[in-house]
Amino acid sequence: MRLEALHNELVACRRCARLVAWREQVGQEKRAAYRSWVYWARPVPGFGDPEAWLLIFGLAPGAHGSNRTGRPFTGDASGDFLYPALYRAGLANQPSSTHPGDGLVLRGVYITAAVRCAPPGNRPTAEELAACAEWTRRELGLLGRVRVYLALGRIAHQALLGYLGLPRAAYPFAHGRAYRLKEAFLLCSYHVSRQNTQTGRLTAAMFDQVLAQAKALAGL
Template sequence: MTPAENVISLQPSDAGGVGSISDNQQKWVELNASITACRLCPRLVAYREEIARVKKRAFRDWEYWGRPVPGFGDPHARLLVVGLAPGAHGSNRTGRMFTGDSSGDFLYAALHRVGMANQPTTVQRDDGLRLHDVFITAICRCVPPDNKPTPEEIRTCQPFLETEMGLLSGFRGIVALGSMAFQQVLAIYRSYGHPVGRLDFAHNAFYHLGDGLPWLLASYHPSRQNTQTGRLTTAMFDAIWQRAKILLDGQPDPGISKRG
């Protein structure tokens, strides 16, 4: 699958029919082609390609993606989900955000329970998964050693996330998975000159970022470290998506709102 095919196949019914590509969708194609071709961070390039070459024994028959991973989801989404980075043998193997590892299993099952995904499981790019009203991306597009991208690597990836945010012109809310994603979202809005104050990360913390800006909802990342230790339970994660849906529909916030 080529980078362009990967983009088009995200939500095929949104293309406007076979052979019809809107200007907006063409911008998605061009963006994702740029993402998958990026080699700006030598440390990440070397690591992602080494993982793809050596492979995990359980996936030795796979042809690993081994490239930066573009965002995935509904291009008309009102909800933007921002994670950290691809998993070594998840997205770095499959080429789709949160696909092929336990973090993705936990995330997509939760989205399915609230009607934002058409199926609860995900295995590979062409497994039929479709998202409704949600788009999933990350602050770093390459798998980083020890799951820790450097500040410079995150800044290098920032234009990709900013462009996605611009193309998702109708999004109203953001769910940040983990403190690093949370802080990077805030950094982007501050870089645009918005007076976003010092906000604390906590699971299910909700903030109004300002007039004309999306709201921000924080969640623990669905990493194995969090889900297997009980730090993030199924009930806790479900509460995030249930709250997000209520907020998107303009209903009263079931939690305590804070203003940044």
């Protein structure tokens, strides 16, 4: 199965009743600044280079970002931090990500998340994470050239460990920590959320270093 076919299947998913209700409620109520938008309000498929060497793995779509635009980290503060960093690292053709069709192209990078629907309070339940793990298995299984898995935050890190069949206790999360796997590396970073970037927990310089580390691990 190709990624496009999998994504067509994914966007029709209604497995988690709480997430379906929330994503659609947000899409109807909207934020005042986006009244003119028709929200995506469906599961958000991954985005990027099918031949990617770097897999960036986030937590879940933002209610008024990806849940609005239909593309990971697009249209909110997290994307306003992430995509300029990818551009500085030579991994994107432009520093902005506002909507699908804006011309953004990723180079050697693919972005997806542990949960594909926007969760209330940005907090998916254990059951919702488990339900989406099947999408992770199928989507990441089609990305055969990944050499570095970059987990954004502890929950994404733990979800990746589950996909890779690795025990949590042996691979604790810590910003900037890298683990050698059989045929790839697992790299950790604080999430690029507004909460982390506005408080200085994660700075642009810190994330630039993480991307530089990813390139070095991949031998680039």
